[in-house]
Amino acid sequence: MNPTPWDEERINRAALAAVHDPGSLDLDRPPEPGAAARRWEEVRSADTALGRRARALDPERLVEGWVRLGVRFIMPGDVEWPSSLSELTRCDRLDHQGLGGVPLGLWARGPLDLAESCDTAVAVVGARAATAYGQDVAVELAHDLARPGGRRGSQQTWTILSGGAYGIDIAAHRGALTAGGRTICVQAGGLDELYPRGNGAVLERIVDEGLVISEAAPGSHPTRPGFLARNRIIAALAGGTVIVEAAARSGALSTANWASDMYRQVLAVPGPVTSSRSVGPHSLIRDHRADLVRDADDVREALGPMQPELPREPVPEHRTDALNPEVLRVHEALPSRGAMGVEELSRAALVSLTDCLLALQELEDRGMARYGADGRWSVRLHG
Incomplete structure (x- = not known):
């Protein structure tokens, strides 16, 4: 990057910055643009510690060092x-x-x-x-x-x-x-x-x-x-x-x-x-x-809105997430081991016999329930 030339305003402002401590209360009012030279002379002529520090500084010589x-x-x-x-x-x-x-x-x-x-x-x-x-x-x-x-x-x-x-x-x-x-x-x-x-x-x-x-x-x-x-x-x-x-x-x-x-x-x-x-x-x-x-x-x-809204992290889906409440209740009522008849399942799931049969049919279609040769239903663990 090509630095901006060291004109009089820049030299005087840099000199002011060199004698003031960072964030110091000594600088209660920064110079307006173009007024750095006048402020530098005010500081140099003051009978203060800051003035003595300024008089000990040679801006032109310092600029040479900064450029090097x-x-x-x-x-x-x-x-x-x-x-x-x-x-x-x-x-x-x-x-x-x-x-x-x-x-x-x-x-x-x-x-x-x-x-x-x-x-x-x-x-x-x-x-x-x-x-x-x-x-x-x-x-x-x-x-x-x-x-x-x-x-x-x-x-x-x-x-x-x-x-x-x-x-x-x-x-x-x-x-x-x-x-x-x-x-x-x-x-x-x-x-x-x-x-x-x-x-x-x-x-x-x-x-x-x-x-x-x-x-x-x-x-x-x-x-x-x-x-x-x-x-x-x-x-x-x-x-x-x-x-x-x-x-x-x-x-x-x-x-x-x-x-x-x-x-x-x-x-x-x-x-x-x-x-x-x-x-x-x-x-x-x-x-x-x-x-x-x-x-x-x-x-x-x-820190937006510097970028478009970000898509949400995908949440892993569970197979039961797509089931409506009645079908989910029937699925939850199926025993983890063994099998149950339709009437017993309807009582356990607190749904009517008709709704239970419809739910079991959906679960079977989804590969989540199995109808046995004995007329009873069991959980199907793998689709």
């Missing part, structure tokens, strides 16, 4: 800027530890177009210390969502969003990559050093095939507030958020809270009641804050 790294800066007004991020303005920062707001911009590495990829995006997040069950679910879920033609033949493909962390996050990314689908990783730190290092091979593959983005400037290290601020980006970019596993105080529940505040769909995968990793999803489902989903088809159905 292959990082582009996406900002409001760009074709690649997702309009869904504007919905962050409706979230109350007091409910999210003072973090929030629309980001000044996002740094990005990778060939995918951010806005286009987020048109049909779903977040799959969960516990870092995930169980084998949770990781298997995340891989299969992401794989099936990222490829066309799920078990019920849907041609809708979804971009898988997650945070690249150990456990559920990286399992979801792996599932999407294995399917040859789209995946986006939202980092809490700078894109010059992808985090965590233990997931480096998968993260580098996302850089090559998908997209890695961050609100934090290159050179920034992940912080606890940074992770919480990152969660709002994941929730805002996705049409829905799936929680696979999460302990009672898991950061994944923060993503669910952000999604709820933006009136986005929250979905949760149930797990073993004996597992502490099931506490989060089960609490969301119990409190009616999330819908229960089992697989990718459930997610597709919940």
Whole structure:
């Protein structure tokens, strides 16, 4: 992808983003389009900690480093800027530890177009210390969502969003990559050093095939507030958020809270009641804050109407399903062993003698009853 040229507006806005912490209250009013240069000068001239940080930064030199790294800066007004991020303005920062707001911009590495990829995006997040069950679910879920033609033949493909962390996050990314689908990783730190290092091979593959983005400037290290601020980006970019596993105080529940505040769909995968990793999803489902989903088809159905209504899973038919109530009663009255006469059967089934004879004839035609040489009737087990 060809990055947008670094004009004065982009340089100044990127400089502002580099000195502000992600989701910080220091940025109470983002600059209007075309006003980044004036705001940058206001910040640089202020006798504050933020002003001192700004005066220590050389934007032109930093841009050279960002270009060498292959990082582009996406900002409001760009074709690649997702309009869904504007919905962050409706979230109350007091409910999210003072973090929030629309980001000044996002740094990005990778060939995918951010806005286009987020048109049909779903977040799959969960516990870092995930169980084998949770990781298997995340891989299969992401794989099936990222490829066309799920078990019920849907041609809708979804971009898988997650945070690249150990456990559920990286399992979801792996599932999407294995399917040859789209995946986006939202980092809490700078894109010059992808985090965590233990997931480096998968993260580098996302850089090559998908997209890695961050609100934090290159050179920034992940912080606890940074992770919480990152969660709002994941929730805002996705049409829905799936929680696979999460302990009672898991950061994944923060993503669910952000999604709820933006009136986005929250979905949760149930797990073993004996597992502490099931506490989060089960609490969301119990409190009616999330819908229960089992697989990718459930997610597709919940996140419609981006795809046509999916056909229902075929339910196995039983041979007795086609019988009307009177015929079914006669069939149920037939002994599992031995045989019975018509009069005895009519009494046992509580139907008239005539109705009993008609029912037995239908059962015989269906291969479900046998008339014996002794004039009595028995169950026929095989048609």
